[in-house]
Amino acid sequence: MSALVIAxxxxxxxxSRTAGAAVGIRDGRIACVGTLAEAREAAGSGAYELDAAGGLVTPGFVDAHVHLGVGAMDALRCDLSGAVSLAEIDARVRAFAAASAAPWIVGGGWDPTLFPASGPSAVHLDALVPDRPALLLDADHHGAWANSAALRAAxxxxxxPDPxxxxxxxxxxxxxSGALREGAMQLVAxxxxxxxxxxxxxxxxxxxRELLAAGITGWQEAALGAYGGFPDFTDAYLRVLADGSLRGRATGAIWVPRDLTVEGVDAFxxxxxxxxxxxxxxxxxxATAKLLLDxxxxxxxxxxxxxxxxxxxxGLSYFPxxxxxxxxxxxxxxGLAVHVHAIGDAAVRDALDGFAAVPDEMRERVRNHIAHIQLIHPDDVPRFAALGVAANAQPFWASPTALFRQSTLPxxxxxxxxELYVFGSLHRAGAAMAMGSDWPVSTFDPWDGIHVAVTxxxxxxADAEPLGAHESLDLATAIDAYTRGSAELLGIAxxxxxxxxxxxxxxxxxxxFTASTDGIxxxxxxxxxVxxxxxYG
Incomplete structure (x- = not known):
């Protein structure tokens, strides 16, 4: 529509917040933020009017780190996401295999807490898929479950030896045993x-369309490159962009291959x-490269x-x-920015050292960022602001979940x-903050991520002991990071x-803002x- 008023x-x-305000929109751009009369005048005659009914009107949320292509493929494969027991996993795998004539059974999304710390076994999967190779990635997509036929094929x-x-x-x-971690997945994938x-x-x-329904109007596809059994999603994106069916503002990060050497840098x-x-x-x-460091x-x-x-x-360091x-x-x-995956404090330091090797005038022309940042040494927190490196946080993880209790703390x-997820310290030190979900690893609903960032x-x-309460963000800061912060990081205007x-x-x-934070x-x-x-709506 050419004109819209949000009342x-x-x-x-x-x-900041302004109650009882209206937004006038014309030709796809904001023409007024003010009174209803002013918004109507700016939008022009014949504008459609949408009643916000006292709800919060924000810029569209922008997910700075999402794997939409992975989620799309999970739906095409044996989808184990959300399974709450081994019995449910077994039933889903058996049913999918029985209905599929494919030469491989491929899928994933299984919850690691349902298996021993050493991971699932090939013998277990052999009983579910005895007639062909099977490879099922975990919910984090950093590990895989292979049956004996898949191990033999590889x-x-x-x-x-371990890669x-x-x-x-x-x-x-x-x-x-059948469990493969990180680069070992690729031996089969x-x-x-x-x-x-x-x-x-x-x-x-x-x-x-599911992202749009959640209020997400832009995002970054966090890895454009073949790895872990997933293809490069670029061609799929170009197809839906070419026919005009994709409505959100998508951006992408080009995968840095894991076998890159110093000699191959210029060619890459x-x-x-x-x-x-x-x-x-x-x-x-x-115009961003994705570098997975650990x-x-x-x-x-x-x-x-x-x-x-x-x-x-x-742990493991993937690049020296x-x-x-x-x-x-x-x-x-x-002229390419770098989007670094760094979870451990050593990986974060390696990334910051790499950015420190860039002359200031070159860094200032791009939007470098480090995602996940689960652990950061205190000495490295101020380096984000000093080097102009944004903190690309996935806030939903920053709470004491079952996975946290069973696997992270041990x-x-x-x-x-x-010391985990020091978002508050980064913000106080002046780091630029952006936010994303890492979906399908966690929910893409921005309000769930914002809830955890605040509480x-x-x-x-509400009765759970908070994970490092001193590292929380206030609600306004969290919303700003998930909207303006992410949009600026990705170059979305x-x-x-x-x-x-x-x-x-x-x-x-x-x-x-008008209720308890426990209900965000x-x-x-x-x-x-858009x-x-x-x-949507």
Whole structure:
């Protein structure tokens, strides 16, 4: 529609709220934020009027780290997400295998807390899929469950060494057990038949509509590259962009291959620059490279400065510091930002050291960021602001969940409980804050993530002991990070309700500022506007 008026809202902009305000929109841009009469005049005659009914009107939420393509493929495969017991997992796998004539059974989403710390076994999966290879990734997509046929197809046996960037779990006698961590997944995943691009494109379109329904108007596809049994999702995105069916503002990050060497940096940067140019021409901004530096704490593959509890290991580092300090300056010099996955404090330090090797004038031209940031050494917290590196937080994780109690704390020790997810410290030190979900690893609902950022408790568990309450953010700061902060990080020009800005908005069913913080997660999205069009609600 060419003109829209949003009436009777509580308008959030610049961290402040204005009750009873209206927004006038014309030709896809914000023409007025003021009284209803002013908004009507700015929108012009014939404008459609939407009643916000006292709900909070914010810029559209922007998810700075989401795997929409992975979620799309999970729906095409054996989907184990949400299964609450081994019996349910077994039933889903059996049913999917019985209904599929595919040469491989592929899927994932299983909850690691339902299995021993060493992971699931091939023998277990053999009983569910005895007639062909099967590979099922866990909910984090950092580990996989293979049956015996899949291990044989990949040539994985007692004598197989662990890859440099992963681990093959083994029985006490040294025989591979069926659980594969990090780079070890790729030993099997490289054998999987590729999916049809049309199927993936339809899945991305369907999932994008779910994001829009949650108030998310823009996002970053966090990894454009083949890895872990997933294809490069670029072609699928270009397909739905070409036919005009994708309504949200999608951006992407080009995957840095795990086998990159110092000698191959220049060739990779040239390749990434050309891909970014071609994607931008097609309406898919992707002037960012995605660098995965380590794994996750729960499988003891995150890279730590100090050893994990009960062992000498400090986890896995996927790229040596020398390569990081060569690659990051080369990418920034070419005009490409870098989106780093760093969970452990050693990985965060390696990333910051790499950014420190970039001349100031080069860093200032791009938007570098580090995602996940589960552990950061106190000495490194102020370096984010000093180096102009944004903290790309996934706040939903920052609470004492079952996975936290069963896997995270035993790995790092109770003494580090309050050192996790130091969002408050980063904000106080002046770091630019952005937020995302990492869906399908966790929910993409922004209000659930904001709830945890503010309360440090799981939604609906008001009596839970908060995880490092001193690291909480206030509600205004969290909303600002999930809207303006993420939009600025991704170069999306719709993160603020200001005159002339692209009219991407989310309208909540209430004003969460007027109630207890324990109920933030009960806020739901009532309507979503993209470029002045109501796309949900």
């Amino acid at each position: 009777d809202g509580v308008v959030f902009r610049g961290g 040539g994985i046996d007692r004598d197989s 440099a960037d992963g681990r093959i779990e083994r029985d006490p006698d040294g025989v591979p 490289r054998l999987l038949p590729p999916p049809a691009t049309d199927d993936v494109a339809r899945g991305i379109l369907r999932r994008s 940067v040239a390749h990434a620059v050309e891909r970014a140019r071609a994607n931008a021409t097609a309406g898919f901004p992707s 794994g996750i704490v729960e499988t003891r593959t995150a890279h730590l400065l100090e050893p994990y509890g009960g062992e000498d290991s400090r 510091p020398a390569l990081v300090q060569r690659l990051l300056p080369a990418l920034n010099a070419a 790995a790092i020790g109770d003494g580090r409980r309050d 440090r408790r799981p939604p609906g568990e 719709s993160g603020a309700l200001r005159l002339g800005a692209a009219a991407d908005l989310a309208i909540a069913d209430r004003d969460p 997660h009960e806020t739901t999205n009532a309507a979503t506007v 470029a002045g069009d109501i796309v």
